[in-house]
Amino acid sequence: MGALGNGFEKISMDEIVQFENVGLRYGTGAETLADLSFTLFPGSFYFLTGASGAGKTSLLKLLYLSQRPSRGVIRLFGEDAVTMPRERLPGFRRRIGVVFQDFRLVPHLSAFDNIALPLRVAGVKEKDLEVPVAEMLDWVGLGDRSDARPATLSGGEQQRVAIARAVIGRPEILVADEPTGNVDPEMAIRLLQLFEALNTLGTTIVVATHDIHLLSKVPGAQMMKLEKGVLSDPTGSLLHPPLPKDQLR
Amino acid sequence: MLDLFVIPSADRRLIPEGRLSGPMPWVIAIMIFLTVLAAAAGLALAQAAGDVSDELASRATVQIVEANPDSRKRQTEDVAARLRGLDSVQEVRVLPQQEVEELIEPWIGSQELSNDIPIPSLIDLKLTRPATGPELQSLRSAISPLSTSARVEPSSSYIAPVITLIRSLQWTAFGLVALLAIATAAAVIISARSALNTHRETIDVIHLLGGTDRQITRLFQRRIALDALLGGVLGLIAGTGIIWLISSQISAIGSGLVQTLGLSWYSWLIIATIPILGMLIAMMTARSTVMRALKKIL
Numbered sequence: 001m002g003a004l005g006n007g008f009e010k011i012s013m014d015e016i017v018q019f020e021n022v023g024l025r026y027g028t029g030a031e032t033l034a035d036l037s038f039t040l041f042p043g044s045f046y047f048l049t050g051a052s053g054a055g056k057t058s059l060l061k062l063l064y065l066s067q068r069p070s071r072g073v074i075r076l077f078g079e080d081a082v083t084m085p086r087e088r089l090p091g092f093r094r095r096i097g098v099v100f101q102d103f104r105l106v107p108h109l110s111a112f113d114n115i116a117l118p119l120r121v122a123g124v125k126e127k128d129l130e131v132p133v134a135e136m137l138d139w140v141g142l143g144d145r146s147d148a149r150p151a152t153l154s155g156g157e158q159q160r161v162a163i164a165r166a167v168i169g170r171p172e173i174l175v176a177d178e179p180t181g182n183v184d185p186e187m188a189i190r191l192l193q194l195f196e197a198l199n200t201l202g203t204t205i206v207v208a209t210h211d212i213h214l215l216s217k218v219p220g221a222q223m224m225k226l227e228k229g230v231l232s233d234p235t236g237s238l239l240h241p242p243l244p245k246d247q248l249r
Numbered sequence: 250m251l252d253l254f255v256i257p258s259a260d261r262r263l264i265p266e267g268r269l270s271g272p273m274p275w276v277i278a279i280m281i282f283l284t285v286l287a288a289a290a291g292l293a294l295a296q297a298a299g300d301v302s303d304e305l306a307s308r309a310t311v312q313i314v315e316a317n318p319d320s321r322k323r324q325t326e327d328v329a330a331r332l333r334g335l336d337s338v339q340e341v342r343v344l345p346q347q348e349v350e351e352l353i354e355p356w357i358g359s360q361e362l363s364n365d366i367p368i369p370s371l372i373d374l375k376l377t378r379p380a381t382g383p384e385l386q387s388l389r390s391a392i393s394p395l396s397t398s399a400r401v402e403p404s405s406s407y408i409a410p411v412i413t414l415i416r417s418l419q420w421t422a423f424g425l426v427a428l429l430a431i432a433t434a435a436a437v438i439i440s441a442r443s444a445l446n447t448h449r450e451t452i453d454v455i456h457l458l459g460g461t462d463r464q465i466t467r468l469f470q471r472r473i474a475l476d477a478l479l480g481g482v483l484g485l486i487a488g489t490g491i492i493w494l495i496s497s498q499i500s501a502i503g504s505g506l507v508q509t510l511g512l513s514w515y516s517w518l519i520i521a522t523i524p525i526l527g528m529l530i531a532m533m534t535a536r537s538t539v540m541r542a543l544k545k546i547l
Contacts, residue, residue, distance in 0.1 A: 066457055068547060086547065087461075094459030106263070106451050117263075121460045165458075 015075065016042045016173060016204050017063065022072030024058055024229075032058045033229045036072070040206070042172070045199045047215050048208040050226035056208040057101060057177055059226065063206060064098045064175045065089055077172070094122055097171030097203075099179045103162040105150040111137065111161045112146045118169040136164040139194065141187070155182040163191055173204045180214065192217050263455065264448055264468045273440045273473065274480035280433045281484025281527050282491075284426055285520055289492045291422030292516040298415040301408060307339075308404035309380045309388065311372040315398050318367075324396040325370040331392055332374060337384060340375035373404075380405065433527060434534040437473060441538040444469060453546070462543045469539045470532050477531035481524025489520070 017040035024033040033055045040046060050056050061067040062074060065081060074081040076092060084092070097118075105114045115136055119129045137143050140160035142153075150158050159182045166174060174195065180188035188211075196218060199205045206224075207214070215223060225232045311328060315321035325343060332341045344352075349371055357366065378384055380403040388401045405412075445452065452465055496511070512520070 064457060066547065086544070089547070090456075090459045090461045092459075093457060098457060104450065104454050104457075106454060109263070117455070118458045121455060121458050121464065 014041070015039045016077060018073075018075040019062075020073040020075075022062065022069045022074060024055075024062065024067065025070040031070070031229060033062075033069075033226075036231050038224065038231060038233075040173075040204055042204055043199065043202050045196070045205045045218055045221040046207070046224055047218075047221055048206055048224045048226065049210070049212060049215075052210075054226040055229040056226055058229075059231075060098075060175050060177050060206070060208055063173070064096050065093055094118070094169065095172045097166035097169060097174040099159075099163050099166045099174070099176035101177040101181070103150070103158045105158055105161055105165075107150050110147045110149060111142055111153065111157075114150070114161050115164045115168055117165060122169060132168060136168050140164045141190075156184065156187060159183055160187070160191070163194070167194065167198055167203075170198075170201075171203060173206065174198060176205070176207045178209055179207060180209065180211065188214070189217060263451060264444070264472055271440075271476070273436070273476040274483070276436045276440075277433060277477045277480030277527060277531065278483040278487070279480075280429055280436065281481045281524055282488045283484075284429045284433075284523055284527070285485055285488025286491060287422045287425040287429065288520055288523060289488070289512060289516070291419050291426065292519060293512055294415050294419035294422060296511065296513060296516065298412050298419060301415075302405065302412055305403075305405040305408055306379045307376045309374045309376060309385060310402050310404055310407075311374060311388075311392065312369045312400045312402070313372070313396055313398060314369040314400060315396070316367040321367075321370055324399070325372065327395040328392045328399055329372055331395055332372065332388070335388070335391060337377055337387065338374055339377045342373045344371040344373060346370070430527075430530055433477075434530055437477070437531045437534040438538050440476075441469060441473060441535045442542065444472070445539060445542050452543070456543075456546060462540060465543060466536055466539045470536050473535040474528050474532040477528040478524060481527045484527075485521070485524050492520075 017038075019036045019038050022033065022036040023031050025031045036059065048056050048059065058067070062069055065076070068082060072082075077095065079092075081092070106117065109117070112133055116129050116133045119133070134143070134146070137146055140163060142148075142157060142160055142164075145153065145157060148157075150161070153161065159179065163176070163179055166176065176195070179195075180191055183191065192214065195205050195207065215221060311332070313321055313325045313328060315324055329341050329343050332338050346368070349368055353368065374388075376384060385401050385403060389399075392399050392401070455465055492512070499511075
């Protein structure tokens with residue numbers, strides 16, 4: 001893929017994400033998330049599960065810097081993301097790919113332009129983005145829908161565009177909220193394979209899903225489970241994480 | 250400012266730019282049209298007041314107030330001759346009796362004026378220096394031995410109320426220009442906020458993909474600057490058309506103070522810059538509005 005044209009650089013820090021006693025409260029209501037403490041390592045693959053309303057999307061929002069926590073400490077790429085000045089957030093956001101649950105494609109842009117958006121935001125020249133975007137379109141099976149606007153795409157096609165947009169910039173973390181919710185099983189497996197391929201290259205993947213069957217499709221993936229805003233650790237991997245993949249090799 | 254217009258075309262598409270599709274260019278066209286008219290009026294009045302003041306600054310009028318027509322005529326000739334011999338006087342013109350009667354005709358009618366009412370004779374003077382108090386006193390001293398009834402008045406004293414009125418109108422016009430600039434800025438604020446709301450989803454996505462406030466602001470700034478420039482040019486064309494029409498009608502009147510109402514080349518230059526100034530106001534207003542709004546988002 002090589003969208004940025006400079007190859008992927010291995011992440012060298014020990015923890016890519018660290019949450020300590022993080023809580024999130026919207027307005028004056030009860031805490032949506034409470035006492036979250038966990039560490040994500042570079043190159044790991046995590047599934048975030050939980051019932052509807054358990055707080056999966058809220059946790060992902062904290063991860064992709066759309067929301068600041070009400071309390072606690074979040075360290076992202078080794079830096080404090082809670083007190084980080086607003087001006088520095090864009091630089092960090094460019095290192096995170098996000099697949100939104102509702103896709104959030106720009107309605108007046110074509111599939112090509114939607115996928116190219118992160119690269120354009122990052123200042124990649126037009127001549128340098130045509131090939132990677134075209135390759136990404138082919139990869140998600142939309143090579144012939146390059147000029148199509150989101151409104152003319154099916155739900156599954158929109159989701160594939162959203163995924164392509166999230167991964168085109170080779171993010172260090174990929175956060176996906178129900179990425180396989182609108183695609184058929186075959187496409188779901190293909191998308192997971194894409195995530196795995198990215199993961200193999202060093203990207204940390206966090207996939208929120210209802211579908212527990214997906215968990216078995218990715219050997220070695222860790223599971224995070226949210227219940228009413230509290231994180232449980234069914235595999236113990238959050239408290240006693242396995243060594244990062246690059247250290248296992 | 251130039252980098253505003255060299256945003257890559259792909260980036261420009263992030264916020265749709267429908268030329269003349271929204272009300273903004275038309276609102277700005279009307280604002281600039283009114284601004285052009287107000288500015289032209291202000292500049293023309295300023296020029297007229299300046300021209301009249303300059304013209305009258307070194308002029309004075311001598312009145313020979315004498316009831317006896319023969320004595321009045323003799324005194325007028327003597328005074329005029331004396332004034333012509335003074336270094337401080339550049340030009341002396343004795344107003345013919347008929348011209349004086351025409352001047353006062355609107356007030357006292359035209360029927361055999363000279364026979365019924367003693368009309369003073371008038372001598373119009375152009376001095377080599379401004380008609381200041383000491384200068385006028387020197388003239389009075391020079392002519393008083395020839396005519397005890399001679400009065401010397403600066404011409405500016407007659408026209409002073411008119412000049413004051415012209416200045417008041419001029420500042421009213423410039424005040425209107427300032428108010429229109431404020432109204433334009435207010436319209437831009439409303440438009441920018443509306444555009445922000447319309448494109449809120451797109452802005453959120455760009456933000457979450459790592460877009461900076463500056464990147465997003467530039468898109469809005471550019472869009473509003475182009476709207477303002479387009480509206481401004483339309484307003485300027487309409488405004489100059491009206492000014493040209495009024496100018497030709499003033500030329501047709503061809504008399505007195507009205508004739509002095511005109512625009513110099515630098516006034517036209519100022520008027521020509523109005524759309525650019527309008528665009529700058531719109532751009533800066535849009536920038537600060539969008540920046541302030543974006544700072545409320547994480």
